[in-house]
Amino acid sequence: MCLNVLITLFYRDYIHWSFATFFGASIVVAGVPLEASIRVVRTLAERGYNADREAVTLLASSSDTLTAIDAAVEVVPDDAVVVTADHVRKALETSTHDRDKLTQDDPSESSSPPKSAGQENPSISTGNQPTKFTEAGVNAPVETKGSSTPVQTPRGEDGGTVARSRSPDTPAVSGDIQSTGTGEYRDFVAVFRDRYEKLAGKLRGRVNHRPTNAVASMPGGSDTAIIGMVSDIRSTANGHWLIELEDTNGRFPCLVMKDREFAEDARTLLCDEVIAVEGTLSDDAGILFVDALYFPDVPRTHSPQRADRDVEAALISDVHVGSEEFLEDAWENFATWLHTAEAESVEYLLIAGDMVEGIGVYPNQDEELEIVDIYDQYEAFNEHLKAVPGDLEIVMIPGNHDAVRLAEPQPAFDEELRDIMSAHDAQISANPSTVTIEGVSVLMYHGVSLDEVIAALPEKYASYDEPHLAMQQLLRKRHIAPQYGGMTRIAPEAEDHLVIEEVPDIFHTGHVHKLGVDTYRNVLTVNSSCWQAQTDFQKSVNLNPDVGYAPIVNLQTLDLTVRQFV
Numbered sequence: 001m002c003l004n005v006l007i008t009l010f011y012r013d014y015i016h017w018s019f020a021t022f023f024g025a026s027i028v029v030a031g032v033p034l035e036a037s038i039r040v041v042r043t044l045a046e047r048g049y050n051a052d053r054e055a056v057t058l059l060a061s062s063s064d065t066l067t068a069i070d071a072a073v074e075v076v077p078d079d080a081v082v083v084t085a086d087h088v089r090k091a092l093e094t095s096t097h098d099r100d101k102l103t104q105d106d107p108s109e110s111s112s113p114p115k116s117a118g119q120e121n122p123s124i125s126t127g128n129q130p131t132k133f134t135e136a137g138v139n140a141p142v143e144t145k146g147s148s149t150p151v152q153t154p155r156g157e158d159g160g161t162v163a164r165s166r167s168p169d170t171p172a173v174s175g176d177i178q179s180t181g182t183g184e185y186r187d188f189v190a191v192f193r194d195r196y197e198k199l200a201g202k203l204r205g206r207v208n209h210r211p212t213n214a215v216a217s218m219p220g221g222s223d224t225a226i227i228g229m230v231s232d233i234r235s236t237a238n239g240h241w242l243i244e245l246e247d248t249n250g251r252f253p254c255l256v257m258k259d260r261e262f263a264e265d266a267r268t269l270l271c272d273e274v275i276a277v278e279g280t281l282s283d284d285a286g287i288l289f290v291d292a293l294y295f296p297d298v299p300r301t302h303s304p305q306r307a308d309r310d311v312e313a314a315l316i317s318d319v320h321v322g323s324e325e326f327l328e329d330a331w332e333n334f335a336t337w338l339h340t341a342e343a344e345s346v347e348y349l350l351i352a353g354d355m356v357e358g359i360g361v362y363p364n365q366d367e368e369l370e371i372v373d374i375y376d377q378y379e380a381f382n383e384h385l386k387a388v389p390g391d392l393e394i395v396m397i398p399g400n401h402d403a404v405r406l407a408e409p410q411p412a413f414d415e416e417l418r419d420i421m422s423a424h425d426a427q428i429s430a431n432p433s434t435v436t437i438e439g440v441s442v443l444m445y446h447g448v449s450l451d452e453v454i455a456a457l458p459e460k461y462a463s464y465d466e467p468h469l470a471m472q473q474l475l476r477k478r479h480i481a482p483q484y485g486g487m488t489r490i491a492p493e494a495e496d497h498l499v500i501e502e503v504p505d506i507f508h509t510g511h512v513h514k515l516g517v518d519t520y521r522n523v524l525t526v527n528s529s530c531w532q533a534q535t536d537f538q539k540s541v542n543l544n545p546d547v548g549y550a551p552i553v554n555l556q557t558l559d560l561t562v563r564q565f566v
Contacts, residue, residue: 036060036061036065037056037057037060039060039065040056040059040060040065040069041056043065043066043069044069044073044083045189045193049073049076049082049083049186050082050083051082051083051084052082052083052084052085054084054085055072055083055084055085055087055088058085058088058089059072059083059088068088068091071091072087072088072091074091075087075090075091170393170427171348171393171395171427171435171436171437172435172436173395173427173429173433173434173435173436174429174433174434174436175397175429175430175432175433175434175497176411176412176429176430176433177409177411177430177493177497180493180494183491183492187492187493187494188492190492190493190494190495191492191493191494191495191496192229192272192484192496193248194494194495194496194499195229195272195274195479195496195498195499196229196247196248196274198496198499198501199273199274199296199478199479199499200227200247200274202296202478203227203274203275203276203294203296204227206276206294207225207227207276207277207278207294208225209224209225209226209227209276210224210225210226211247211248211249211250212226212228212245212246212247212249212250212251212252213249213250214249215252215281215288216250216252216285218281218285219281219285220281220282220283220284220285221280221281221283222280222281222285223278223279223280223281224278224279224280224281224288225276225277225278225279226245226247226252226254226276226277226288227245227247227274227275227276228245228246228247228251228252228274228275228276228277229245229246229247229272229273229274230243230244230245230246230269230270230271230272230273230274230275231244231245231246231251231271231272232244232271233266233269233271236255238258239258240255240256240257240258241255241256241258241263241266241267241269242254242255243255243256243266243269243277243290245275245277252288253286253287253288254277254279254287254288254289254290255287255288255289255290256290256293257289257290260290260291262292262293265293265295266293267457267458267461268457268461268473268476270452270453270456270457270477270482270483271482271483271484271485272482272483272484273295273477273479273482273483274296274477275293275294275295275296276293276294277290277292277293277294278290278291278292278294279291279292295476295477295478296476296477296478296479297475297476297477297478297521298475298476298478298503298520298521298522298523299503299521300521302503302521302522302523303522304440304505304506304522304523304524304558305439305440305441305505306439306440306505306555306556306557306558307437307438307439307440307555307556308438308439308556309438309556310345310554310556311345311347311348311438311554311555311556312345312346312347312348312552312553312554312555313346313347313348313349313350313437313442313552313553313555314338314346314348314349314350314550314551314552315350315352315442315506315508315526315528315550315551315552315553316334316349316350316351316352316510316528316529316531316550316551317351317352317353317354317399317446317447317508317509317510317511317528317529317530318352318353318354318399318510318511318513318528318529318530318531318532319331319351319354319355319356319381319384319530319531319532320354320356320357320401320530320531320532321355321356321357321371321377321378321380321381321384322356322357322358322369322370322371322374322376322377322380322381323357323368323369323370323532323535324368324369324370324535325368325532325533325534325535326357326370326531326532327531327532327533327547327548327566328384329566330531330547330548330565330566331384331387331531331565332387333548333565333566334388334548334550334565335384335387335388336387337563337565338388338389338392339389345554346392346552347391347392347393348392348393348394348395348437348555349388349392349393349394349395350394350395350396350435350442350444350508351394351395351396351397352397352399352431352444352445352446352447352508352509352510352528353396353397353398353399353400353401353402353431353446353447353510353511354398354399354400354401354402354446354510354511354530355378355381355396355398355399355402355421356374356377356378356380356381356401356402356403357369357371357377357401357532358374358377358401358402358403359372359374361400361401362537363537364537365537367536368535368536368537374403375416375417375420378403378417378420378421379420381421382420382421382422382423383423385421385423385424385426386423386424388424390424392424393427393437394424394425394426394427395426395427395428395429395433395435395444396421396426396427396428396429397410397412397428397429397430397431397432397433397444397445397446398410398412398413398430398431398446399431399446399447399448399510399511400446400448400511403417404431405491406489407489407490407491408431408448408449408480408481408488408489408490408491408498409430409431409432409491409493409497409498410430410431410446411430412428412429412430412431413428429444431444431445431446432444432445432446432480432498434502434504437555438555440505440506440555440558441502441504441505441506442504442505442506442507442508443500443504443506443507443508444508444509445480445507445508445509446509446510446511447467447509447510447511447512447527448481448487448488448511449474449480449481449482449483449487449488450462450467450470450471450474450509450511450512450527451487451488451511451512452481452483452486452487452488453470453473453474453482454467454470454512455486455487456483456486457470457473461473464512464514464543465514466516467509467512467514467516467527468516468517468518468520468525468526468527469516469518471507471509471516471518471520471525471527472518472520472525474500474507475500475503475507475520475521475523475525476520478499478500478501479498479499479500480498480499480500481498503523504523505523505524505558506523506524506525506526506553506558507523507524507525507526508526508528509525509526509527509528510527510528510529510530511527512527513529513530513532513538513543513545513546513547514527514529514545514546515527515528515529515546515549515551515562517551517560517562524553524558524560526551526553526560528549528550528551529545529546529547529548529549530545530546530547531547531548532545532547533545533547547566548564548565548566549562549563549564549565550562550563550564550565551563
């Protein structure tokens with residue numbers, strides 16, 4: 001995705017103003033403070049619009065900038081992306097209230113920062129089957145609109161989520177969202193700008209970076225640094241890596257020489273992830289020779305939280321009720337074990353998606369269904385869920401086989417499906433969601449983007465046999481689905497809910513039907529296998545699943561025990 005195309009055009013007439021502000025100057029243009037004009041340009045850019053200079057001046061001189069912008073945008077034709085002075089004047093004519101607002105000249109008001117959009121909780125995710133597993137023209141699963149009662153999560157002073165439980169032993173869940181994306185141009189601008197700002201914020205303390213247009217004006221041989229989104233990466237004829245980085249001011253090419261000790265890191269890069277580089281400009285200042293490369297990553301000093309008592313959680317996913325290959329006996333063995341004294345300390349059950357097999361997910365799936373009606377599948381899943389102890393605290397998120405939208409982030413199940421899956425009053429949230437249990441944070445993500453990472457990277461960095469390696473790449477990039485436009489469907493929202501803003505103590509995924517367990521920088525990573533035997537379709541794509549496993553994590557020690565119930 002090209003940030004330059006989407007955003008930089010909005011600044012092309014104002015770049016010199018931005019530099020003046022950056023270096024602490026105070027400028028007034030056409031009687032309007034520079035800061036106010038810049039805020040107007042940025043706010044319009046976030047909404048997907050450019051503007052001519054006179055329109056910016058009119059909007060910046062208003063006493064209520066946001067109201068003025070709202071009024072002007074209302075009169076812009078649907079197929080236009082430039083706000084003109086005529087649009088602003090038309091807004092003046094169509095609303096007396098807005099006219100009064102727009103014609104007042106109060107610099108103290110116009111220079112006040114625009115209100116930022118309300119922060120959503122980090123959210124959900126699903127996606128589609130990998131490209132090699134699907135065929136064009138196959139119907140997608142039934143999609144629903146999501147719940148109308150999202151989890152309300154208060155925020156602390158730093159903007160992070162504040163855990164809130166219904167009772168001391170109830171998991172605090174954050175992540176459920178209401179989808180606001182319309183698929184319009186402005187939505188894509190907003191989500192990629194938000195991604196860049198969030199991830200760049202995690203890198204700014206590590207490098208003394210400069211905007212790309214400032215780097216372009218520096219003399220050859222200068223030392224500098226850039227924080228940018230990877231817009232292109234390719235190997236050269238000599239085996240070096242040419243990386244094009246993009247920020248909100250432009251693009252700049254960077255070269256990683258193959259003999260550098262960090263050259264292997266270039267092999268793990270994906271388009272649209274955000275990184276930082278330090279290096280030296282070539283003699284003609286046309287390229288940056290990279291001396292160091294940084295990822296947002298999990299800090300090496302990360303210290304996970306632990307429960308203050310001996311309590312355990314079972315992490316499972318991919319139950320696939322409704323499939324002919326659903327392992328009902330294995331599930332009953334698991335449920336029976338949960339009633340034993342050996343499992344007395346297991347108080348939590350976290351299910352990371354694909355409760356049912358769904359309908360129309362892959363070619364000829366109808367030939368492998370035991371239950372052909374999607375709602376009957378959920379009724380059957382609910383009956384199986386009743387078999388586990390009633391005092392378990394249960395949290396569930398959807399997956400790509402479930403009856404929700406395929407695009408990530410995925411809102412949680414709608415009210416009708418929530419009513420069906422009522423056993424034990426399970427909490428239902430989005431994909432991804434963060435669950436806080438006994439003080440321990442668990443990032444739950446179904447895992448569709450693992451297909452993308454595994455397909456894009458060399459096997460030693462990501463593979464189906466070792467899914468935890470792909471999970472580590474997501475943690476390193478601090479994003480659930482870094483690459484746009486590939487196998488993983490991503491929905492543009494007001495902000496990027498797929499950024500991993502807070503480092504979890506446990507990262508729990510599923511989707512690939514393989515068992516994978518490891519620790520990355522003190523984060524426990526668990527891909528929890530599945531409860532479905534190999535289907536004919538899986539045979540055709542050479543997928544041999546790990547079945548009937550239930551990883552059990554001790555929340556006091558973060559030690560993991562893997563049990564199999566086949």
